[in-house]
Every structure is written in C-alpha cells, then in structure tokens.
Amino acid sequence: MSSGHGSGGHGQRPRRKKAEHHEEHENHERWAVSYADMMTVLVGLFIVLYSMSQVDQAKFEALRESLAAGFGHRAPSMLQGSTGALSGVEDFQIVPDLAGETGIETEQVQTPEVEITEEERTMQLAAAEYDRLAQIRDQISQALNAQGLGDRVRFRVTERGLVIGMVADDVFFSPDTATLTETALRVLDTTAPVLVGLPDQVSIEGHANVLPSSRYPTNWELSSDRATQVLRRMVEVGGLPAGRVAAVGFGEARPIDDPGVDPLEANRRVDLVVLSGISEDARVLLPSIENAHQG
Structure with missing residues (x-):
C-alpha cells in the first residue's frame, strides 16, 4: 500500500500565478506643452x-x-x-x-562776448542817444519845410537834449509882449505832432533881452508868460500831454551868445527842449558828438 499524498498532489508543485506588469505608456502629446x-x-x-x-x-x-x-x-x-x-x-x-x-552746444554755437570798458559803453550810449535826437530833429525839420517854415527854427543838441529854438527877429514875439504871432502858431502846430509821439519830457523855456519891460514888473514875468503861452498852445491845441511838459522863465539870465545875431532880437525867444533821459555821464558827451557831426 503506497503512502498517500494529498489529493490532487500527484507530486507536482503548485503553479504560481503570473505577475501582472503594467507598462508605462509613452506621452505622445508633450510637444503641445x-x-x-x-x-x-x-x-x-x-x-x-x-x-x-x-x-x-x-x-x-x-x-x-x-x-x-x-x-x-x-x-x-x-x-x-x-x-x-x-x-x-x-x-x-x-x-x-x-x-x-x-563743451559745444549742438543747437547753437555760443560766441564769447567781447568785454568793453565802462567808458566805451558810455560812449556807445551817448552815440545812440544822439542818433535818436537827430531823428527827432529831422522829423520836425521836414514837417516845417513842408509848410515853408524851415528857416524859422534853430536846432542844437546840448548836454540836456534837443533844443528847438524859436528865434527869428519879430516872427514869434513883438518887443515886450507874450502874444504869439500867426507864424509862431503855425510853427507850434507843426511841431506838436512830433513831440506828442515821444516818451520824453519837454521843457518850454521863455527868455527876454536886457531891455526892461514896461508891461511886466520884470523880465522874469515876461519870459514866464511867453513860455506859458507856448505851453498852452502845445497842450490845448497840439495835444501834448500835460504831464510831460513844464514852462519856466529865465528872464535875461541866459542870453544867446551869437556874434551874427542881434542880441536884443535873438533873446526875445522861447526854447522847446526835448530832455534826454540817459545818464549824466553819457549826456555830457552829446555836444562833442554834435560838433563832430557838424565838422
């Protein structure tokens, strides 16, 4: 009797179940990332x-x-x-x-300024002012020439400015009077428009000769009245602003020294002075510039 084995043994080893292997699938969409x-x-x-x-x-x-x-x-x-x-x-x-x-500007090359002395600067200022006053003189002279009155007024440039001298015998004033003649009125009415257009102060200065007055207490009153009559004409008729004009009488204290003119007639006069506004140092040079231009 043979030894028994467990049922179903038949001497064989039991089979092992085959291990399951899950293979990793390859990602074919990686390019999309x-x-x-x-x-x-x-x-x-x-x-x-x-x-x-x-x-x-x-x-x-x-x-x-x-x-x-x-x-x-x-x-x-x-x-x-x-x-x-x-x-x-x-x-x-x-x-x-x-x-x-x-150090060079790209948009504009800066040229160095030339240094000038104070004396040169003053001379330049005086020369420019003289040219301006000369232009005023020429304007008035041309206007008077157009009216046939060019020989009735004398011009000169002094350290004070442009002097417009109304000196012509008995053309403007009769002896010992302050009454303006018809010629004087025409001269003033022709000169006023030029003076109105300027920014400068204007001094109207009356004068008299050495003969004593029989109508006024002294020649001071006579010369002042002459200046006042001219001022009123310039302001009331000519339109010169009252704030830019003044009248003053010098009597016989400032006579004209002209050997070619009778002093009694020459000093029966009124001067219109366009006062220069530049510095005094420059103004004192104006007469020398005037002489140089006169030759």
Missing part, C-alpha cells in the same frame, strides 16, 4: 510691440527730459519721424548731446 509656451511668448511680444507703437509723446518727452536731467545732461534733440512702430525709420534721427564732452 512647448507649443503653448512658445505661443504665449509670441503673444506677449506682439502686445509689447503694439504698446510701443502707441507711445504717448508727451509722457515720453517728460520721461526723456527727467532722465536727462537726472544724469546731468541735456536731453538729445530729436527730429520727429513716423508714428508707426516699424515704418518711417529713415525719418527719425537722434542728435547726440556732445556738450558734456566737447
């Missing part, structure tokens, strides 16, 4: 390019000036080109600022 990243970068690039093409010019200029000032340099000059992002490049130029390197 890289493609998405590339597309994201491209979209960002085009957004940046578009925003650059829509630059706010005012804000850009403010930023440029601010950065230039912060670095201690003037902002470079630019010639405006196209407003597009990539077009019009040939019309857009940037001029570098070389001031910090060479």
Whole structure:
C-alpha cells in the first residue's frame, strides 16, 4: 500500500500565478506643452510691440527730459519721424548731446562776448542817444519845410537834449509882449505832432533881452508868460500831454551868445527842449558828438 499524498498532489508543485506588469505608456502629446509656451511668448511680444507703437509723446518727452536731467545732461534733440512702430525709420534721427564732452552746444554755437570798458559803453550810449535826437530833429525839420517854415527854427543838441529854438527877429514875439504871432502858431502846430509821439519830457523855456519891460514888473514875468503861452498852445491845441511838459522863465539870465545875431532880437525867444533821459555821464558827451557831426 503506497503512502498517500494529498489529493490532487500527484507530486507536482503548485503553479504560481503570473505577475501582472503594467507598462508605462509613452506621452505622445508633450510637444503641445512647448507649443503653448512658445505661443504665449509670441503673444506677449506682439502686445509689447503694439504698446510701443502707441507711445504717448508727451509722457515720453517728460520721461526723456527727467532722465536727462537726472544724469546731468541735456536731453538729445530729436527730429520727429513716423508714428508707426516699424515704418518711417529713415525719418527719425537722434542728435547726440556732445556738450558734456566737447563743451559745444549742438543747437547753437555760443560766441564769447567781447568785454568793453565802462567808458566805451558810455560812449556807445551817448552815440545812440544822439542818433535818436537827430531823428527827432529831422522829423520836425521836414514837417516845417513842408509848410515853408524851415528857416524859422534853430536846432542844437546840448548836454540836456534837443533844443528847438524859436528865434527869428519879430516872427514869434513883438518887443515886450507874450502874444504869439500867426507864424509862431503855425510853427507850434507843426511841431506838436512830433513831440506828442515821444516818451520824453519837454521843457518850454521863455527868455527876454536886457531891455526892461514896461508891461511886466520884470523880465522874469515876461519870459514866464511867453513860455506859458507856448505851453498852452502845445497842450490845448497840439495835444501834448500835460504831464510831460513844464514852462519856466529865465528872464535875461541866459542870453544867446551869437556874434551874427542881434542880441536884443535873438533873446526875445522861447526854447522847446526835448530832455534826454540817459545818464549824466553819457549826456555830457552829446555836444562833442554834435560838433563832430557838424565838422
């Protein structure tokens, strides 16, 4: 009797179940991730390019000036080109600022000023003032010549300004009177429009000769009345602003020293003086300039 084995043994080893192996599948869609990243970068690039093409010019200029000032340099000059992002490049130029390197302004070359002395500056001022007074004299002279009155007035430039002398025998005033003649009125009415257009103060100065007056207490009153009559005509008829004019009488204290003129007739006169407003140092040079022009 043979030894028994367990049922179903038959002397064979039990079979092992075959181990299950799950193989990892290969991801064939990995390219999509890289493609998405590339597309994201491209979209960002085009957004940046578009925003650059829509630059706010005012804000850009403010930023440029601010950065230039912060670095201690003037902002470079630019010639405006196209407003597009990539077009019009040939019309857009940037001029570098070389001031910090060479000391030369790019927009304008600064020429050094020539230093002049105080005496030269004073002489230039006096020469310019003389030219201005000469122009006033020429205007009045031309107006009088047009009326046939050119020989009734004498002009001279002194350290006070332009003197318009109404001296012509009995043409303006009769002896011992302050009554203006018809010729005097015409001269004043012709001269007034030129004086009205000036900014200068005007002094109307009456004079008398040495003969005592029989109508006035002294020649002071006579000369003052003559100046006042001229002033009233210039203001009331000629339109000369009252705030720019004054009348004064000198009596016989300031006679004209002219050997070719009768002193009794020459000092029966009124002078209209356009007072110069430049410095005294320059005004004292006016007579010498006048002499030089007279030859």
